[in-house]
Amino acid sequence: MPSRSTGVIAQDWDPVVLHKAKPKAQDVRNPKAVNQALRSGAEVLTVKKFDAGSNRKAGGPAVNPRKLEEGTEPAALERVAGEVRHAIQKARLEKKLSQAELAKQINERTQVVQEYENGKAVPNQAVLAKMERVLGVKLRGKIGK
Numbered sequence: 548m549p550s551r552s553t554g555v556i557a558q559d560w561d562p563v564v565l566h567k568a569k570p571k572a573q574d575v576r577n578p579k580a581v582n583q584a585l586r587s588g589a590e591v592l593t594v595k596k597f598d599a600g601s602n603r604k605a606g607g608p609a610v611n612p613r614k615l616e617e618g619t620e621p622a623a624l625e626r627v628a629g630e631v632r633h634a635i636q637k638a639r640l641e642k643k644l645s646q647a648e649l650a651k652q653i654n655e656r657t658q659v660v661q662e663y664e665n666g667k668a669v670p671n672q673a674v675l676a677k678m679e680r681v682l683g684v685k686l687r688g689k690i691g692k
Contacts, residue, residue: 653674
């Protein structure tokens with residue numbers, strides 16, 4: 548025989564609230580669903596996107612063009628001097644090296660040697676030191692003179 552509890556039996560009268568399922572993101576963007584919600588008086592959230600519908604850039608120009616024209620920016624970078632170019636070519640030809648061979652010996656690309664010999668390179672002291680070591684000529688004292 549089942550036994551019953553001898554204590555006081557009380558009923559639970561707390562209210563139970565049932566919620567509707569949240570609308571899916573797909574339904575929220577649907578114009579029909581939005582119109583139906585507006586007609587029924589439901590709350591419709593509208594958000595204006597930042598800079599929506601405008602063709603302007605935020606913040607305006609970063610630098611005043613007039614200040615740039617006045618010459619506040621640094622001058623052009625210094626290139627390899629003519630004396631250095633000729634010294635590199637002369638020493639390389641005396642050692643009977645091609646540009647590719649010289650580049651390989653100093654662990655640089657062939658293009659770097661070409662730029663130094665054509666005067667297009669910005670002088671780098673480390674590269675010039677490597678060339679001095681391989682070619683046996685002084686190059687670094689002749690820059691910009």
